[in-house]
Structures are given as structure tokens and as C-alpha cells.
Amino acid sequence: MEAFEGYQTPLSSRYASKEMSYLFSPAKRFSTWRQLWLNLAIAEKELGLPIPEQAIEEMKNNLNLTPEQFEIAAVEEKKRRHDVMAHVYTFGKVAPSAAGIIHLGATSCYVTDNADLIFLREGLTFLIRALGVLISRLSAFAAQYRDLPALGFTHFQPAQLTTVGKRATLWIQELLWDLRNLKRARDDLGFRGVKGTTGTQASFLTLFDGDHDKVEELDRLVTKLSGFEYAYPVTSQTYSRKIDADVLGPLASLGATAHKIATDIRLLANLKEIEEPFESTQIGSSAMAYKRNPMRSERVCSLSRHLMVLHQNALMTSSVQWFERTLDDSANRRITIPEAFLTADIVLSTLQNISEGLVVYPKVIARRITQELPFMATENLIMAIVKKGGDRQEAHEKIRVLSHEAGHQVKGLGLENDLLDRVRADPYFEPIIAELDSLLDPASFIGRAPQQVDGFLKNWVEPALADKELQDAIGGSKKVELSV
Numbered sequence: 457m458e459a460f461e462g463y464q465t466p467l468s469s470r471y472a473s474k475e476m477s478y479l480f481s482p483a484k485r486f487s488t489w490r491q492l493w494l495n496l497a498i499a500e501k502e503l504g505l506p507i508p509e510q511a512i513e514e515m516k517n518n519l520n521l522t523p524e525q526f527e528i529a530a531v532e533e534k535k536r537r538h539d540v541m542a543h544v545y546t547f548g549k550v551a552p553s554a555a556g557i558i559h560l561g562a563t564s565c566y567v568t569d570n571a572d573l574i575f576l577r578e579g580l581t582f583l584i585r586a587l588g589v590l591i592s593r594l595s596a597f598a599a600q601y602r603d604l605p606a607l608g609f610t611h612f613q614p615a616q617l618t619t620v621g622k623r624a625t626l627w628i629q630e631l632l633w634d635l636r637n638l639k640r641a642r643d644d645l646g647f648r649g650v651k652g653t654t655g656t657q658a659s660f661l662t663l664f665d666g667d668h669d670k671v672e673e674l675d676r677l678v679t680k681l682s683g684f685e686y687a688y689p690v691t692s693q694t695y696s697r698k699i700d701a702d703v704l705g706p707l708a709s710l711g712a713t714a715h716k717i718a719t720d721i722r723l724l725a726n727l728k729e730i731e732e733p734f735e736s737t738q739i740g741s742s743a744m745a746y747k748r749n750p751m752r753s754e755r756v757c758s759l760s761r762h763l764m765v766l767h768q769n770a771l772m773t774s775s776v777q778w779f780e781r782t783l784d785d786s787a788n789r790r791i792t793i794p795e796a797f798l799t800a801d802i803v804l805s806t807l808q809n810i811s812e813g814l815v816v817y818p819k820v821i822a823r824r825i826t827q828e829l830p831f832m833a834t835e836n837l838i839m840a841i842v843k844k845g846g847d848r849q850e851a852h853e854k855i856r857v858l859s860h861e862a863g864h865q866v867k868g869l870g871l872e873n874d875l876l877d878r879v880r881a882d883p884y885f886e887p888i889i890a891e892l893d894s895l896l897d898p899a900s901f902i903g904r905a906p907q908q909v910d911g912f913l914k915n916w917v918e919p920a921l922a923d924k925e926l927q928d929a930i931g932g933s934k935k936v937e938l939s940v
Contacts, residue, residue: 472798472801472802472805473582473586473801473805475582476579476582476797476798476801477798479575479578479579479582479797480575480579480793480794480797480798482526483520483521484575485571485575486521486526486529486543487519487520487521488567488571488574488575489540489543489567489568489571490515490518490519490520490521490543490547491519491682492566492567492570492571492678492682493515493544493547493558493559493562493567494512494515494516494519495678495681495682496559496560496561496562496566496650496678497511497512497515497554497557497558497560498512498677498681499674499677499678499681500557500560500561500663500674502677503664503670503673503674503677504664504670505557505560505663505664507554507557507560508553510553511551511553511554511557512554514550514551514552514553514554515547515551515554515558517551518547518550518551521546525546525549525550528545528546528549529542529543529545529546530542532545532546538564540559540564540567540568541564544558544559560663561650561652561659561660561662561663562650562652562659563652563653563659563693565648565693565694565695565781566648566650566651569648569694569695570647570648570649570682572695572789572793573645573646573647573648573684573695573699574682574683575793575797576645576699576700576703576793577642577645579797580638580641580642580645580703581642581925582797582801583638583707583710583797583800583801583804584635584638584639584642584925584926585925585926585928585929586801586804586805586808586929587631587634587635587638587710587804588635588921588925588926588929588930589808589929589930589933590631590804590807590808590811591628591631591632591635591917591920591921592921592930592933593808593811593812594624594627594628594631594811595628595913595917597621597624597811597814598621598622598624598625598628598909598912598913599621599909599910599913600621601619601620601621601624601816602619602621602622602905602906602909602910603619603621603899603902603905603906603909604619604620604621604816604818604821605617605618605619605821605822605825605898605899605901605902606618606619606620606623606729606821606825607821607824607825607828608623612723614828614832616832616901616903617825617829617832617898617901617902618902618905619902619905619906619909620730620816620821621905621906621909622902622905622906622908622909623720625908625909625912625913627713627716627717627720628912628917629912629916630713630716630717631713632916632917632920633709633713634706634709634710634713635920636920637705637706637709637710638706638707638710640706641702641703641705641706644702645684645699645703646684646685646686646687646688646695647678647679647682647684647686647687647688648687648688648691648694648695649675649678649679649687649688649691650671650674650675650678651675651690651691651693653693654692654693654780655690655691655692655693655780657671657675660674675687692777692779692780692781693780693781694777694781694785696774696777697770697773697774697777697785697789698774700770700773700774700789700792700793701767701770701771701773701774703770704766704767704769704770704792704793704796705767705770707763707766707767707796707797707800708763708764708765708766708767710763710800710803710804711759711760711761711762711763711764711799711800711803712760712764714756714760714763714803714804714807715756715757715760715761715764717756717807718752718753718754718756718757718760718807718810719753719757721750721753721810721814722750722753722754722757725748725750725753727820727824728817728820729816729817729820729821729824730814730815730816730817731748731750731814731815731817732750732752732753732810732813732814732815733752733809733810733812733813733814733815752806752809752810753810755806756803756806756807756810759799759802759803759806760803762795762799763796763799763800763803766792766795766796766799767796769788769792770792770793773785773788773789773792805936806936808936809935809936809937812935812936822898825898826873827866827872827873828873829896829898829901830862830873830875830876830896831859831862831863831873831875832901833895833896833901834855834859836895836896837851837855837879837885837888837895838851838852838855840888840891840895841884841885841887841888844887844888845887846884846887851884854882854884854885855879858875858878858879858882859875861878862874862875862878876892876896879892880892
């Protein structure tokens with residue numbers, strides 16, 4: 457079995473995007489190794505090592521492996537018990553002029569670690585683009601429902617009113633922070649470069665007859681050819697595994713955001729105020745035919761928990777790297793890093809699917825407001841009576857008594873909230889009866905929620921999504937269709 461077959465996880469084959477699945481495939485990994493060997497040879501030739509041009513051309517023409525080459529590498533690895541040397545041998549079979557100079561002066565981590573840094577950067581780019589699309593979708597939802605009053609909840613108990621759109625901005629704001637964090641992680645990534653077996657560059661210093669300037673230039677050239685702005689100034693045999701922790705940290709934080717959003721949607725589905733998409737032929741339960749389970753949001757929560765705990769793996773691996781390196785990081789990272797990116801990719805695509813088909817039930821939302829708003833409006837009623845010349849303390853006592861009577865109807869008898877009927881029937885409140893509808897208009901209880909939505913979308917979301925990378929992603933995006 458190929459050493460990196462473990463990168464093909466069950467998640468990637470079923471749910472992840474084609475781009476992310478391919479990024480962590482054996483084909484991508486080993487072709488990237490070949491590109492790195494080519495970059496090394498080009499730089500070494502440029503700096504005076506006797507590498508024939510034919511060797512360079514043969515390497516350029518054979519960057520992608522055929523099925524037959526995979527078989528050759530598998531046989532060789534089984535014999536040598538070394539994946540890198542198996543692929544050096546296989547590359548040399550199709551680029552014979554280069555067989556003697558492939559991997560010249562390098563250690564295995566030249567290809568394995570530099571390739572991983574390339575994958576981290578490309579993976580972050582995929583996630584950044586997907587996150588931009590999700591923010592765009594949720595922003596459209598927030599704008600659409602900017603002024604639809606909804607009962608707020610604190611402690612999952614009825615609280616002051618908000619709007620459906622304002623609640624969505626709370627989700628979007630956290631996603632904007634995740635976008636910032638992912639960009640920071642990507643922009644901060646460097647390259648391992650050519651550092652040798654323990655990071656001292658001793659082998660390259662020998663190759664260039666003790667010329668320190670050429671060794672430094674080799675590091676710079678290979679870094680540039682590989683598309684990085686800079687190489688880490690010092691490394692051990694590997695790049696520091698702290699880098700993995702620094703990358704997986706923002707992914708874990710994204711998982712926390714996704715879990716919160718999906719949990720809110722699950723709770724709203726229970727309240728029958730908002731539901732995720734539900735196909736006409738979808739079955740919610742094998743036994744209870746009426747069920748409309750929020751299975752997409754449940755999937756997001758399930759995978760987000762997995763994403764959050766993967767960061768711990770990276771932290772623990774970083775903490776136990778002895779001196780210039782140990783090998784107990786290898787098997788762990790081959791699982792942890794791909795799983796983190798594949799899981800984040802699936803979480804984002806599932807949330808996009810949910811956001812593109814959210815169903816809002818305004819009448820259910822309005823009914824819940826009607827049940828709770830009379831209690832919340834009691835202060836308004838008291839102030840209205842006072843304005844008509846009434847006594848504040850007397851009004852308070854009247855409302856207190858009527859509120860408790862109405863509360864008994866709701867909680868003790870399971871009936872509707874009849875506080876307003878009781879107010880209308882009490883002669884004491886006759887002076888404000890004509891004002892009751894305006895005093896209890898839900899729109900008067902949402903404060904600046906609509907204006908907050910407008911300002912947030914204009915001043916924060918639009919600038920965050922304005923760069924070309926995200927505009928291209930949003931413009932080229934299609935609706936996500938999920939398999940079960």
C-alpha cells in the first residue's frame with residue numbers, strides 16, 4: 457500500500473469537494489514531490505552544478521505519475537521500506553538522464569515537508585473561497601429579513617425582540633472573524649526550503665565547495681520557484697510542527713462558529729420558526745412519518761466537533777518533537793491534517809446548502825411574539841396610563857395582577873395569553889384602549905435591528921468580500937447539492 461494512501465479518507469470520497477479531495481490524494485502528493493525535485497535541480501544547475509539540460513527536460517515532461525508508475529513505486533517501497541526513495545527510483549525510471557541527480561543534497565523532508573506547506577496553503581485558499589461564498593449567501597438572507605420581528609432568547613428563555621436578519625448577522629460576524637483568521641494563517645505560511653538533514657545545510661555546503669553565498673541563494677531560488685515569498689530562516693530536519701497547530705487553530709475556531717450556527721438552526725426548527733431545506737421526497741424518520749429532522753445541521757454539529765478536537769492533535773504533536781526531529785509525528789499528521797481540511801470543507805459546503813434553502817415561517821414567528829409580547833409591553837402600558845394622568849404605582853399594581861392571571865391561563869391551564877383581553881375589559885385602562893395596537897406593534901420593540909443589519913452589511917461584509925479572490929469565488933459559485 458502506498459505510504460500516503462491514508463490521505464484518502466472516507467470523508468473525501470463521499471462529501472468533500474473534488475478540489476479538496478484531490479489536494480490530499482496520492483496523485484497530487486507525488487506529482488508535487490516531482491515538482492520540488494525539478495525546482496531543486498533547476499536551482500542547482502543555475503548555481504553551477506553539472507546537471508544536463510536533458511535531465512531537466514525529462515523531469516519536466518514526467519511530473520504526473522501513470523498507473524504503471526504507481527505500481528513500480530509500490531513494489532519498490534515494499535522492498536525498501538522508504539516512500540521517498542521509492543519515488544526517487546520511480547522518477548528516475550522515466551527521467552533516466554536525471555536519475556543520478558534527483559534529490560541531490562536533500563533529505564526526505566525536503567519533499568515531504570515542503571509539499572505539506574504547499575498543501576496547507578492551497579487548502580486554506582479553498583476554504584477562504586468557500587467561506588466567502590457562505591458569507592455572501594447568509595448576507596442575502598440577513599438583508600431579506602432585516603426587519604422581520606422575532607422573539608429573542610437569552611438562556612433560551614423569551615427575551616426582548618430582535619429580527620430574523622439581525623440574528624443572522626451574529627452568525628456572519630463570527631464567520632468574518634474566521635475569514636480573517638484563515639487569511640492570516642495562509643499569509644503567514646513560509647517554506648521549509650533546502651535545509652539538509654538536521655537543518656544545518658551541511659550537505660549543500662559540501663556540494664558547493666564551502667560557498668555559503670551559493671547555499672543561501674539555492675534556498676532563495678527554490679523557495680521562489682515553489683511560489684513562496686520566504687523560507688523559514690531556521691529549521692530542524694522538519695519545519696516546526698507548531699506551524700500545523702497555527703493552521704489548525706483557525707480551522708477549529710471555524711468549527712466552533714459552524715456548530716453555533718447549526719445549533720441555532722436546530723433550535724429554531726424545533727420552534728418551527730425556521731427550517732433547513734427539506735426535499736419533497738425526503739424521509740425524516742423510518743418510524744415517524746411526520747418528522748422533518750434537521751439532519752444537515754446535525755451533520756454540521758457532528759463534523760464540527762471532530763474539527764475542533766483535531767487541533768489538539770496538532771498541539772500535542774508539536775509539543776513532543778525532540779531536538780531536531782522524531783518520527784512519531786508522521787503517522788499522526790497523515791491523518792490529522794487531511795482530516796481537518798476535508799472536514800472543514802464539508803462543514804462549509806453543508807452550511808452553504810442550508811443557507812441557500814432556509815425556510816422562514818413568519819406566521820409562526822408572529823404567533824410566538826403575540827404569546828409573549830403582552831408581558832414585555834407592560835411597562836409601555838404603564839407609561840401610557842401615566843401620560844393620560846394616571847398614577848404609576850396604581851397602574852403597576854393593576855398590570856401586575858392581570859399579568860399573573862394571564863400567566864395562569866398560559867402555564868396553569870395551557871390556554872392562550874389573554875392579557876390584552878383582560879386589559880381591554882378593565883375600565884381602568886379605558887383611556888389607552890385606542891392606543892393598544894400601536895403600543896403592541898412588534899416593529900416598535902426591535903430597536904435599531906434593521907439599521908444595524910444595513911450598517912453591518914455595508915461597512916463590514918461588503919469590504920471583507922470586496923477583494924478579487926472572493927468576488928471570483930462568489931461569482932463562479934453554484935448552489936450546493938448534497939447527497940445523503
